[in-house]
Amino acid sequence: MSLASVYIATRFVHFVALYVLLGTGIYVECLTPRAARAWSRARSEPMLRACALAACVCAAGLLCLEAGQMGNGWSDVRDPSTWLEVLGTAYGRVWRWQLGLSVAAALCALAGTERPWRRPALLWLAAAMLACMAFVGHAASHTGERAVLAGIVQLAHLYAGAYWLGGLPILWLTLEGLHDGRRADVVRTHMRYSTFGHVAVAVVIASGAINIGLVLGTWPWHWASLYQRLLSLKMMLVALMAMAAIVNRYVLVPRMRRESAAGFIWFGRLALAEIVLGLLVLALVSWFATLEPA
Template sequence: MSLSSVWIALRAIHFLAILLLTGSAFYTALLAPRRYRPVLAKRLARMLIICVVISFISAVLMLATQTGLMSGDWRNVSDVEIWRAVLGTRFGQVWRWEIGWAALSVMALLLHGSLRQNALLFSGVLQLIALAGVGHAAMREGWPGVLQQANHSLHLISAAFWAGGLLPLLVLMREARQSEFRIDAIRCMMRFSRYGHLAVALALLTGIINSLLIAGTPLNWQITLWSELLVAKVVLVMLMILLAVINRYLLVPRFHRAADVAPRLFIRLTLLELLLAIGVIGLVSVFATLAPA
């Protein structure tokens, strides 16, 4: 496997881990009713730990891979001088923060209670903001560059709330079947749905702005692999929105009916929405390495 392929794979793994980490932490730190947060945090604990560990390891491996890519030879990964040179580049300077915030997530695991959940959310959001400092979003200097990166940061955070919150949503569906936690689980899902509308709208708006800032209007695009993959991403996102609309406005109102298949369909469509989100991450990891249209 080439270093370029390794980079793409690591980028996808890293972003997926941060997405799930941040999306889950939104629930345990903010969305869940206060009395229910410790219970939900316990349910999501294993997934949160896995995401924290993967985000840190993948961040370090991405730096090592970038060292090989920039030097043109994977054998230079063991050369300390090459590492220093890479750390002195724009990517290296930003990636120091990415690894630092990932390390903060690891240290947050030593905390307990609400302090732990708040620290995980804080470190997850900071990792997303650092990600906006590399790649196409970092193509401008000065205030235009700051605004572009701020827009991309908002895009990543809103996407993390939406897509990263889908797996915890499935956990809450199971929790809602237990009489002890039913009310709190339902209230938590309702809050996710309410603020999810805003997250989806922000993800779409900031995504459109990103595309315009990077490559201009679609009328000026050339037919390239970058533009084709971007269109494929848009199609997958539109399918995700369609599934979300079906779940929220067609299936959820039927939950109160006895012996209705709506809850099972809801779970299946949410799983499909999550799979589409993983597909989007894969596409982004590829076209982020390509020249814009």
């Protein structure tokens, strides 16, 4: 496998881990009623631990792979002196924070579940790690006031996307509560998630459009460019995700309130479809983020 392919795959896993850490943290700690929070924490615990550890491993791996990208390939991936050179660049100065925060998150995830500070700390660490991602890549290629604007817009895009996509796995995992006496709490949590989700979807779309303007300066109609083809495909997948979310919220949730079995089944299927579409979006982002905008 080529260095570029491994870099893209590692970046994809890193994005997924950060999105799930932040989205799940918000869903459980901020949106779930207190009476159901312990149950939601238990349901999400294996996933959060896996994501925290994956984020730590991927952060270290991306530093090594970045060294290979900037240097002479696989030989520099294993060269500590090249790692230090990368850490001295603008990218590396941001990545030092990413590495430190990732280690802290991994240690926090491995701490005992009985510690009350643990889950809120993971949530804040996830927010900080994702913030670091706003200041590397294409969004960090600007200077002056444009760089500040690009950073703010990219940060809003990442946070809104993490809320939307990162909250879907725990939503899907807690759907079994609709059948075991937790139905009211599960529906209430989803309604809260969906209410703020309207804002998240709007921010994803608006910030994405601004990002396109900042990076390309035009709409991605030039399909001879691989970058623009992938970007256009991402936009179509996001549109499909938004359509699935609208159907879930305005068609299936009312059926769930009437305890419609078909409503429950289709809600779960569409939530799973959103997750799959979201993963495809992150895969595309991980790919075209390695390409020169053109």
